[in-house]
Amino acid sequence: MNRQLMDELRRITAEEQQILDGRSGVDKALYTHTRDFTIDSRQMLRDGKLIDIRPHTRFVHFPEHRHNYVEIVFMCQGHLTHVIDRVNRVELEEGDLLFLNQFSSHEILPAGMEDIAVNFMVLPEFFDTAQEMLDKGNVISQFLLSAMRREGGEGQYLHFKAAPLLPVQNLAENMIWSLLKRQPDRRRTNQFTMGLLFLELVNHGETLEAGGPSGGRDQAVMEALAYIQSNYRTASLTALANQMNLPDYALSKLIKTETGSTFKELLQQKRLHQAARLIRETDLPVSDVITLVGYDNTSYFYRVFREEFGLTPREYRQSQPGKENFS
Template identity: 55%
Template structure:
């Protein structure tokens, strides 16, 4: 990280000064006015803001709490140790990212002076543009996005070990820099940067920390989804089972439980979305598109395509060509 930016984040805050002077507990009133320790976004964010950052409070045990917003923690330097949902210990090293939704409980062990973490305080609506940027729909995308939604329960947190992924490090630092120095047009810049960050994270789901016991099932499902994304033309559950060295019946139940879809559903959705993408971005004949996504029965393809999109492939192509023509003024 840029040294000037790091030095700015390392400055001892007034709250930390009181802790160093003898205060032994976090000042709860800074974070919430409620009896329950739920950190309140309206208290942490200025009116009208959708995102801001706050360096993590060091030198003190931060007690168990929740958030009524999405929290993203980035480890600028050093380490911090977090207890998630009372049972899972997660250690963040320099360059790590931790995403927590509103369901997660968190407790943080005391950090030292050189342990610099930044907390992103993010309201859900900030991600609207992020999700629009991820315009090629996929089950993998839906799973990652679902982890940020309060009403989804398959996972409450995601820990990415991405210190060696330079594009991700650059994007996070750009986001911190923009929020610290309050550059002009920062809402547009920050939302676009967050969108690029999520696209990069989709490319690096293998960096979800394999050592977190609470993420074993999530890791398995991410791997399965990435397999479908990259091998949709020939993918089979048996091949995935062989790669992961897990029984096919176990993977089938796990995928269904955590995504609400069967392996067959995931594969079909990917193939249909890919065919729709090719229909609107190429002039390939429909028959070639059908073969390219893994189907050899054209009648079956037409039937499931109509069920998914409410029209034939030809009509789908024509309707999107009409929209494109209007957009370009042709």
């Protein structure tokens, strides 16, 4: 991250100085006026804002709390431990992203001087543009759908080990810079930037370290989507149903009802978009790409690829600027 930006984020805040001077615990009045410790968007996001940031408060145990907005934690440097729903311990390292849905309950263990995290505080309406940019039926779009409902988000979180993804790091840094420097038209710019960040995470499902959805139908659907994202090469409905202790037919019906697509359609979409990414970003022969994404029938792959993108794999590669015409 840019050194000037890091110096600004590292600076000790007035709240942190009070803690260093001997204050015991966080000052809850800074976050809410309600009896229960639900951090209030009306207090944190003033003047019609849909998004803002604040550095995480260091040097103190941040007690169990909720918030009535979506929180995205970006770990700029160091290490931070979140305990979600009192049982899920999430260790954040430099470059990690943690998404917490509305009303998720969590506490944070004390951070040191060099443990720098930025909290994005986001109202669900901010994600309208990002939703339009995402395909349906992936773990992030389902997370956003749950956020839009403004209910049922208890316990939902997504943890991405995103340090190896340079575009994700750059996009997160761009948003932090834009919000700290109060750039003009930052809302619109950051809505598109957030959408691009989500697309990168969807394209790199292997970075999804863990997710803890709420109970019931949301839990099953989020688990199914996370399974497809991480295991698309070998995924099967039967294996997933066994993992979740559900009958095949019940899981199939639930996925169709909640996402509008069947398990097979979601899996095919993930495989095809992963194949498109490999064709676009590498010089691998198409035959290797077919194997890598989990297909064993070349003719079938060519047919469904053309149906999805309107081009053969070779034509798709030729359409990418600066790419050699490997096949």
